């Protein structure tokens with residue numbers, strides 16, 4: 001298991017606006033979870049906090065963790081401006097600073113893949129530990145069908161993981177890629193409800209060739 005490295009958010013100043021609006025999935029899960037009477041939600045790898053803020057606005061009790069101190073400071077200031085209470089922590093998703101069975105739901109958007117294979121397995125064990133029985137996980141995982149995985153030429157640090165070496169916020173950050181069989185094995189202790197495979201053709205007006213799996217599953 002390699003050392004964890006988060007995003008250097010300082011490098012994305014010009015693009016921060018897109019990271020401050022919740023994704024469609026974030027909006028949907030906030031509605032699903034608050035409607036179902038779920039209360040305690042962990043936003044893992046929360047980044048600047050676009051989902052944490054949205055979840056808190058829907059009345060959920062939100063904890064947010066990210067390894068980037070810059071991101072968490074941004075989130076704290078944003079929450080203060082909105083007069084929302086969000087429990088934040090700078091920390092590593094491989095070693096969560098929460099007791100067992102702390103959360104009804106865990107939301108991990110474009111973050112679980114930032115570890116090598118052993119690291120991803122460890123994060124999943126940690127998620128299972130902090131979820132209450134019957135608690136729900138929603139996460140995205142990079143797909144092995146993404147062009148990056150097939151032909152980027154980034155160094156492979158294990159069979160599923162590339163180390164991004166291009167300059168940018170995620171330089172030197174591991175990216176773990178999976179297929180359906182990998183996902184079924186990784187989440188074998190969960191009850192899987194749905195797996196989607198999404199092909200992003202355009203993002204922000206730019207042609208893309210990135211693919212992700214989206215999974216929702218319950219702790220048994």
Ligand SMILES: C[S@@+](CC[C@H](N)C(=O)[O-])C[C@H]1O[C@@H](n2cnc3c(N)ncnc32)[C@H](O)[C@@H]1O
Pocket residue numbers: 004005006007008019044045046047048049050051065066067068071091092093094108109110111114
């Ligand atoms: C692509 S960003 C997504 C941020 C947020 N989930 C969102 O959708 O706006 C990935 C985030 O994962 C964080 N991250 C990467 N490795 C981490 C680790 N080991 N522990 C905690 N956070 C980590 C990064 O710092 C970054 O903020």
